[in-house]
């Protein structure tokens with residue numbers, strides 16, 4: 001087996017074990033393979049193993065990969081997982097199945113204006129760790145923002161996202177995942193996008209429905225200049 005196939009099998013086994021520990025059915029958790037900064041060939045290879053959901057951070061990179069692969073790899077679903085600038089929202093509106101990082105009303109308006117076809121599934125990004133350097137809404141601001149998003153015709157609000165502070169210890173994320181879950185429950189939102197390589201098993205135990213895993217699947221990302229967001 002290739003390294004990718006080994007990694008994929010190992011992640012699937014870890015997801016299944018975490019679901020079993022949490023008493024959850026395996027099909028309540030979706031793996032989003034975070035392919036940002038990896039070449040299209042990496043996406044093709046993961047698709048060949050059966051992976052269909054891919055996460056991209058940068059709007060222009062999403063645009064380019066969608067153009068290259070969208071019509072080629074049957075059943076592929078693109079998840080835009082990073083914040084986007086209003087001028088690039090059109091790329092997300094065209095390519096994405098789900099947008100995980102909504103936190104600006106001007107972006108929401110632009111996405112709704114540009115979206116055609118099925119409404120874009122959106123999750124609001126919440127800055128659970130109150131980190132000054134990180135994007136996302138303060139938990140106290142989420143409800144009012146959600147009401148404004150719900151008024152837009154071509155978006156459908158489905159859940160919340162978080163990216164807890166980086167830590168070597170997966171347990172450090174648990175309190176943040178609990179916060180996000182409680183907030184989503186209070187708003188009646190079903191989808192919880194939380195957990196990455198550092199902490200996806202804890203996220204599953206705390207109710208994640210979408211986990212975003214890059215490094216554990218594809219290896220370290222190539223160090224490149226960040227494409228436009």
Ligand SMILES: *Cc1c(COP(=O)(O)O)cnc(C)c1O
Nearest residue numbers: 034081163196197212213214215
């Ligand atoms: C890059 C990224 C991930 C994946 O991180 P890994 O540590 O490589 O699993 C998940 N979520 C967001 C928002 C990211 O930017």
